[in-house]
Amino acid sequence: MRIKIGTKFAVIFSILFVEIVSVMLLYFFVSSQHEHYMNKLSKELKILDLAKTLERTLVQVVIPIDDMTKKKENFIKISADLENIIEKMYLLEINNIKGRRLLNYVTSEYAQFKKTAFQLFNTSENTDETEIVHLATTMDKRAVNALRITEQFNQFIYEEIEVLRSSQEKTKYLLYLIILGGLLINIMLILGSILFFRRTISLPLVSLRDSVLKIGEGHLDIEVDIKLKDEIGDLAIAFNKMIDDLRSVQTQLVQAEKMASLGQLSAGVAHEIKNPLTIIMQGIEYIKSSATDAAVIDAAERIKKASLRADKIIIGLLDYSQPAPMDVDNIDINSIIEETLILTKYQATIKNISIIKKLDPKLPKINIDGNLIKQVFLNIILNAIDALTEKGTVTINTTIITGQVETECVQIIVNDTGCGIAKEDLHKIFEPFFTTKRTKDNAGLGLAVTKGLIERHHGTIKIESELGKGTNVIINLPIS
């Protein structure tokens, strides 16, 4: 899958952002919860405080005081405190239903107690003794009841406080956990993204930089191995292509240099050799015509032939290194092929080779030197025939190549079903003096000259071959 660097950055920063924001939100949520527990706890503690005072005060009421006058004084003193406490408790607004019910219960018991107390205090001296005793007992009972409920209430508040304390503890630990966890996740994410960017950006760029430096030092045998599917990957592909192009340009330059020096050398050598060769040919003729001994005449004849051969090689070399100016005309390639086939007919017939023509009749005429291109076809078709034993086939195909990035071309493919060319020889096939069939008539210049001629026409020539299966010679000549 192809992901751009910008997208990678965006995704990683989004993840970091989301992580930080969610940790913060969680922290604020839990901390507000914690705050809430704290508030509640402090309220409950106040309630507890009041409830304890209430309990202590009630205990004072319950203590039996036989002296009724004292009891009355005591009650009046305490009842104000009690009411005050109860009022404060109400003011604290106990939200809990059970707590409120218990408080109400305490209040109502206290009210009953107060009512009974006043009844008791209002009795006169002539009131029945038993009545007084009854009221006093009821009053004490009420007070004990109120005390019991208050104790229950206290117990309940205690429990509440315990629950709140444990909740508050929990939220406190939760807060620590959130802070630590958030930090840990953050660090891991940052480390992760550092490693990720190091792997996908830093290291590839370093490797590219090293390659650039190596190229600067003249090493063209390197290749960048980056398999990323992003802009850096594209850069690596483009970079490798550039190295490839540089390599081929360098090869071409070396080849061109070789050709240029070969051209100069061969021109000089050719002219220098021609003079002594002329002397040899003149001298040998004299010997031949003067001699009477048949063996001498035969020897002279052989030397003459050797001289002629040497001359032919020199002319080939000159053709290759110092080509004559082109005589360009608008010519139909098919007709050149037909003319060439007339010239090669003899060689094909004696080897019983069939020539198949698949010539595209719609081929446009192109600007070429007819004689030079005929020389090209002659070389290639004779090579094809040479590669064949009895009963082989040579196929000549012409087509128009369109839709290529480059210019429109006429393509000529000469195929033979012959012996083929060994893989290790293929790359040397166009070099001058390279040949796989060295004979006295073949100096290995044919394909070198052929390639030179095609290149002078701004065309390309390529050879595909498999040993034992045959050979394809593919020539592209530009139409315009």
Next chain:
Amino acid sequence: MIRRILLVDDEEDFCHFVKLNLEKTGKFEIAIANNGAVGLEMAKDNPPDLILLDLLMPVMDGSEVAENLLKNPVTKNIPIIFVTALTRKKEVDSHYGTIGGRTFIAKPIAPNELMAHIEKFMEQ
């Protein structure tokens, strides 16, 4: 009738064998000059029926000899055949504009070929 030919060429051995081969036919008599200046003098002193003139020579090269021959009324009508190690007509023309259109023979040349050229030229 024996034809007189002046051969101007700096290659002494070439001259030697051409002389032997041509004189062997009994049809020609060959005079030899090994450089252009000598050749020009010899042509003026004793005009031959035909001059075989090398192009690349020290002292005075073939084209200069030809120009001088054309300027001189005594020698201007003597036919000239250029003999050269330069191979192509265009190559020769580009080097020696003044001899454009004239016959030239490319070295190396077999004696019978040379003979054929000379005889063809003499007929004209």
